[in-house]
Amino acid sequence: DGGITQSPKYLFRKEGQNVTLSCEQNLNHDAMYWYRQDPGQGLRLIYYSQIVNDFQKGDIAEGYSVSREKKESFPLTVTSAQKNPTAFYLCASLKGPEAFFGQGTRLTVV
Amino acid sequence: RKEVEQDPGPFNVPEGATVAFNCTYSNSASQSFFWYRQDCRKEPKLLMSVYSSGNEDGRFTAQLNRASQYISLLIRDSKLSDSATYLCVAPGGPNSGYALNFGKGTSLLVTP
Numbered sequence: 197d198g199g200i201t202q203s204p205k206y207l208f209r210k211e212g213q214n215v216t217l218s219c220e221q222n223l224n225h226d227a228m229y230w231y232r233q234d235p236g237q238g239l240r241l242i243y244y245s246q247i248v249n250d251f252q253k254g255d256i257a258e259g260y261s262v263s264r265e266k267k268e269s270f271p272l273t274v275t276s277a278q279k280n281p282t283a284f285y286l287c288a289s290l291k292g293p294e295a296f297f298g299q300g301t302r303l304t305v306v
Numbered sequence: 307r308k309e310v311e312q313d314p315g316p317f318n319v320p321e322g323a324t325v326a327f328n329c330t331y332s333n334s335a336s337q338s339f340f341w342y343r344q345d346c347r348k349e350p351k352l353l354m355s356v357y358s359s360g361n362e363d364g365r366f367t368a369q370l371n372r373a374s375q376y377i378s379l380l381i382r383d384s385k386l387s388d389s390a391t392y393l394c395v396a397p398g399g400p401n402s403g404y405a406l407n408f409g410k411g412t413s414l415l416v417t418p
Contacts, residue, residue, distance in 0.1 A: 229405050236314070238393065238410040239350070244403040252403060286349055288406075293338050293397050295406050297349035 198223045202287050202298035208306045209274065209281065217272045217301045219287035227290040228270040232256060232283045239286060245270055274303065281305055309333060309407035312394045316413040323384050327412045329377045329394030340395040341368055341379045344411065350393055354379070384416045 200221045209215045221228065227246045231239040241254030245264040259278025264270055274281045282305050287298040312329040319325045331339070338357045342350040354361055356377060360369040367380040381388055394409040 227403060229403070231408075236410070238310075239408040241402060241405050244405050246403050254402065254405065284347070290404060290406070293340070293355070293406075294352060295342075295350075295395075297351070300347075300349050302347070 200287055200289060200296055200298035202285075202301050204301060205299065207301055207303045209303060210306060212276045214273055214275050215303070217274065217285055217287075217303070219270045219272065219298055220268055221270075221287075221289050221296075222268060223289055223291065223296060224267070225289035225291050225296070226267070228264070229288045229290065229295075230254075230260070230262065230270070230272045231286045231288065233286060234283050242272065242285075308409075309398070310394050310396050310409040312409035312412050314410055314412060316415055318415045318417060319384055320417055321384055321386060323416075324380065324382045325384060325414065326381075327379045327392055327394070327414075329379075329409055331375050331377065331394075331396045331407075333396060333399070334372075334375060335399075336396045338397060339368075339370060339377050340406070341366075341377075342393040342395055342408075344391045344393055346390075350408075353392070381414075384414075386416050386418065389414055389416045 203218045229244045230242040243262040245251035261273045285301045288295045341353045343353045344350040354368045356368045365382045391411040398405045
């Protein structure tokens with residue numbers, strides 16, 4: 197079945213470490229997005245990519261980086277510059293107006 | 307002003323009750339809107355789309371009032387399984403790669 201796969205489901209990061217969250221899709225969608233969700237909050241846009249080898253900052257890009265070397269893959273790196281990285285991270289693709297989500301990665305700083 | 311605003315609740319209702327959630331949006335040019343359902347610690351899933359004045363799917367009815375920039379979701383005959391957070395969503399524009407704008411969500415708890 198087509199869909200979006202995020203891994204890992206749970207991730208623990210030590211202070212000062214960079215970590216990379218994986219997002220893979222086999223839906224053949226051009227547009228992909230990374231959102232962050234904090235408890236009791238809506239989804240906030242981190243980065244988006246509308247085409248391979250191109251990506252743009254969203255509303256809260258500081259402390260994050262992305263790449264889009266392949267259509268299927270849009271990994272997100274949470275760098276040590278992100279001071280409050282503990283959150284639920286969701287990757288999505290867009291077909292027309294409808295978003296398709298991965299199951300999310302829950303990142304915790306230990 | 308936020309793109310999408312909704313009452314966070316929580317709404318606690320008994321089984322069988324009718325409950326309505328409201329949402330306002332700021333971009334008058336938006337043509338389509340969505341309600342997503344999110345269960346605890348899970349990803350959001352599309353519940354309903356609203357393209358014109360309204361949409362009905364079984365116990366769920368979504369209505370759109372463009373003049374007031376207002377969207378509502380009505381759930382009739384609430385079930386225990388309806389307990390979740392309901393996210394009101396409006397499409398973004400080209401400046402954000404058409405990323406969807408999500409409200410903070412309205413929490414619903416249906417009790418026996």
